[in-house]
Amino acid sequence: MEGWEPYFTHVTKKLAESIGQFMVAWGRLESELDSLTPIVFRTDPTHATCITANLGSKAKVDMLRSGINMIAALLPPDLVEELNDSLVLVGELSGTYRNLLAHGQPWAVSEGGEKTYWQWVRVSARKEVNVISPDINEDFWRIATVSTYEVIHSLRSCAGRLYEVTRDISAEDWADACSIQSPPE
Numbered sequence: 001m002e003g004w005e006p007y008f009t010h011v012t013k014k015l016a017e018s019i020g021q022f023m024v025a026w027g028r029l030e031s032e033l034d035s036l037t038p039i040v041f042r043t044d045p046t047h048a049t050c051i052t053a054n055l056g057s058k059a060k061v062d063m064l065r066s067g068i069n070m071i072a073a074l075l076p077p078d079l080v081e082e083l084n085d086s087l088v089l090v091g092e093l094s095g096t097y098r099n100l101l102a103h104g105q106p107w108a109v110s111e112g113g114e115k116t117y118w119q120w121v122r123v124s125a126r127k128e129v130n131v132i133s134p135d136i137n138e139d140f141w142r143i144a145t146v147s148t149y150e151v152i153h154s155l156r157s158c159a160g161r162l163y164e165v166t167r168d169i170s171a172e173d174w175a176d177a178c179s180i181q182s183p184p185e
Contacts, residue, residue: 012138014138015136015137015138015141018138018140018141018142018145019101019141021141021142021145022097022101022141022144022145022148023101025144025145025148025149025152026097026098026148028148028149028152029057029090029093029148029151029152029155030057030060032152032155032156032159033052033057033060033061033064033090033155034048034049034052034060035159036064036155036158036159036162037051037052037060037063037064039159039162039163039166040064040067040068040071040162041067042166042174051063057090057091057094057098058091058094061087061090061091061094064083064087065084065087068080068083068084068087069084070177070178071166071174071177071178073177074165074166074169074173074174074177075162075165075166076161076165079158079161079162079165082154082157082158083158083162085154086151086154086155086158089147089151089154090151090155093144093147093148093151096144097141097144097147097148099122100120100122100132100134103122103124104120104121104122104132105120105121105122105123106118106119106120106121107119107120107121119133120133120134120136121133
């Protein structure tokens, strides 16, 4: 860790590795979201990258939930529930872990001018100022990584089931499910 500022000296190799493992897991989770897009929206997988390439996790989740709910009448209710539950978990993981890492900042903290150390802090100010500063250590990121892989497993399982269920739905039935009905007058 040569060349790091003095207040980064307690960033251990294990901590750095655990953060890296989480980032790899998060990349895989994003890939699972991307793989759902062509199934939900019945498009070519390569062409679907035009839809997902510049979207963040929240936008992908919102888009997928809308698409899934639009075709829900064609799907087994337990699959719709599992997909929606998994996508809610993606949002929670994003808010708890991914956004903390991506939008947080190291702050130097001094204890009475004697010892300077760093603390990871995320400041958000949507409705009010909120300073988030969890105790970030190897266990924190290990939990984040394991939780992320659990959601990846669920999404992958759902994607397989979704493909099996939707591949034989006729274009006409699909179009009927996706039509926007005018409310009765």
